[in-house]
Amino acid sequence: MGRYIVMRFLQGIPLLLFISVILFTLMMNVGDPVATMGGRRAVRQTEYQRLRRQLGLDKPVYMQYLYWLVGNDWTQVDRDGDGIAETAGTRRGVLRGDFGVSLLNGKPVLEVIGERLPNTLMLMVASEVIIILGALLVGIYSALRQYSVIDNLLTGIMFIGYSMPIFFVALFSMYIFAVLFKRWGLPYLPTVGMFDPQVGKTTAQILWHMVLPVLSISLISFAAYSRYIRSTMLEVMGQDYIRTARAKGLPRREVVFIHALKNASLPIVTVVGLDLPLLLGGAVVTERIFAWPGMGRLFLDHVDRADMPVVMGILLLIAVAVILFQIITDIVYAWLDPRIRYDK
């Protein structure tokens, strides 16, 4: 098992390099970061050329990639535009932990991402926990009482939730619980942000401001998960070994939660394993609507202005997380199903 894990990690390195080449090439075609720097007026040509040179965007794409990957502190750059490279480069490159600085605000990329990541994790982990726990409860309940009134009711609600776009759910809930509740003189939820400036950024305030965004994210994803759990549970509950377990006189709870759920979990773990790394990317729409300062908004804002270093940092972070979580998923497989062995 240990050898397998090491091998998987080693395989991940060329994969990441390949991904970075693809992403970098794509980013080069997203837009021109300098073009947006003039506000409503076009950037003057002299300024345009200066900024491209100072930001290193005048170099060929392969050189820009090389500098991004290994840095440029081994060479000299032309800062003053006289055609002579006279200033030593200062970038150390991604391989040495330097993801560069944002083209928009000059802040180090890791600092920019580090400011947002905790906010996204807060929102997304809370949502994911609610989604998984809720979906397990509903999925198992529906599977055990297939075609009952409540199963049909839950199925209907799930489909409604699944078919609604998240922006609608988010804005609708904001309008009901914040605007209308206030108008009706009822206690109301906050609309946007992480805290009330009169109160300050306290834990209670953050939790309070998380209610609507978490509710919106959960409602949408809840449906898919619970339907998935329901179908896998139904499949497992029809297996011979479940019938045997029942025939042995095992308590129903043990049959369901020990024998059935554990075996039904394998495909669910796959889905969760695929979803978890994407949590780092944040919920783009939800974060935008609730003005939640997370990774989704960061990505959107910086893609919009073609801020290559920040966007590459975010994408690479997600790529690493995907590879990492796939390895973790494989390990969980082996734990859940003793028949799975990775060592030869």
Added chain:
Amino acid sequence: MKRNLSILLSLVVLASMLLTACGGAQATEAPAANATEGPASNATEAPVATEPPAEKKVATFIFTQEFDSLSPLYTSMWFAWTTWQMYLHWAWEFDENNKPFPRLVTEIPSAENGGISEDGRMITMKLRDDIKWSDNTPVTADDFIFTWEMAVSPNNTVDSSYPYDAIESVTAPDPQTVVITFTDPFAPWLATLWHGILPAHVLRPVYESAGTLDGADWLTNPTVGCGPFVFADWESGSYARFVRNENYWGEPAKLDEIFIRFVPDDASQTAALQAGDADMGTFISYADVPALRDAGLNIMVEANGYSEWMFLMVNEEKGHPALLDVNVRKAIAMSIDREAIVRDLLLGLPKVPASFWDALSNYNDPPLVNYPYNPEEAKTLLDTAGWVDTNGDGVREKDGVDLEISHATTIKEIRQDVQAVMQQQLADVGIKLNVFPVDDTLYFASYAENGPAARGEYDIQEWSDGPLFPDPDLYYWLCDQIPSDENPEGENWFYICDEELDSLIKLQSTQVNAAERQKTISKINQLFYDKVYIIGLWQDPDIYAVSSRLLNVKFSGVTMFFNIADWDLAE
């Protein structure tokens, strides 16, 4: 089954109650401002009857975009530019009529007060002697010199070195006098110079040690300023906070704190304003105005130099031949009921602009009066010009050419609506308008990318435009700005080359004396009107929603916060 249903219903009710209970706490809790501040109580002292501390006056504003930098040199974003005045005064600022008034200087330099040299190359500024930074260091001429040096230093990745790169030298005969010498007479100095200055005593050591300002902490954390507020903190994507500058040299700010929340979504901004979660919203869309008014918010409309214009292609090679005749152009202007468009489609909020300098009244002097909506007069003009419907198909023609005109703009909903109205109204006078709504990115693509606007592919083009507000310049109308394969960067997408206009534009760009320049711009103003090169549809103003509890609010079209020190919250 019933039992299960009961459990489910109970859970729903319980959840609702829980939400309500939590909300109750929020609604009824007293603000905990300063809860952790204040001296520790002394158990041995007798309790003293004191009044509870007054609630902090915190005004919350919503910005729909987050600024990228807080340094005057490192950003061109409007939201950053407008925020500077909270913590960094300009040398002179612009009031609600977009007129300049002195702030850091004793008076605005002019030829009359000796502030402008005869050759127009030298500007002399006299600084107030009481101005100081928030750390009590005096603001002196050295700060201005340092700002200029940093703007033109090749070591700094500043967003724009304009207008500082037009300066030959900045000197300081004494700490309160700044002498600026331009390479050539530089007319836009009043509108473009000294929009925020840098604290030399904070940043010069950084520059000298690092060789650049690029990584300076002050750029995103400008804790030292010279405005009525000082920067407190900025959490990316969330908020920025400014607190009252206790060392302010002017009249102290009435608010304790300004909390700027970044809310990129328009609908969320509207909901937040309706719910009372913010005191001011920016860039309000027309569609949201009725709902905000219903919620008790004041809607304030501020002309900002931009207006929606129809640009007529008066060019033999590019445009329809009919557009070469000024009477046809005048007829088009008189065929469109622009007042009705503004009234019916834009809630009557903006005005119909008569002048390219509508927001700069001194350049629209005497003020122009729009061509009236008069379809009968338009028909007469077209008849006189020889455009007559001889075959009865509803479209006028002349020499075998139909009066069929193409009109392009972007797919923005209001523009498409207006296109439909204009199509109908022009059809009523015998002009067939073929409309082309084009995606923004495609429409405004560059000449090299075959952008239709840049290539001048339509007879009438439409977008929001204006002079280099608050400067009246319009260099992009010059003949040598017409794009071509040899000059793909040309900005004259109107493809109009008028010798008289060209010489006037060149003249005004050298007129440092404001009074002389005003006369020249007024001539251009009249020329635009007489020759009907452009037809104004509606002003494209900044629209703000302001809570009724926010007092003394005035906006300038140039910036939002020129009188921010006076803003207050009702008790």
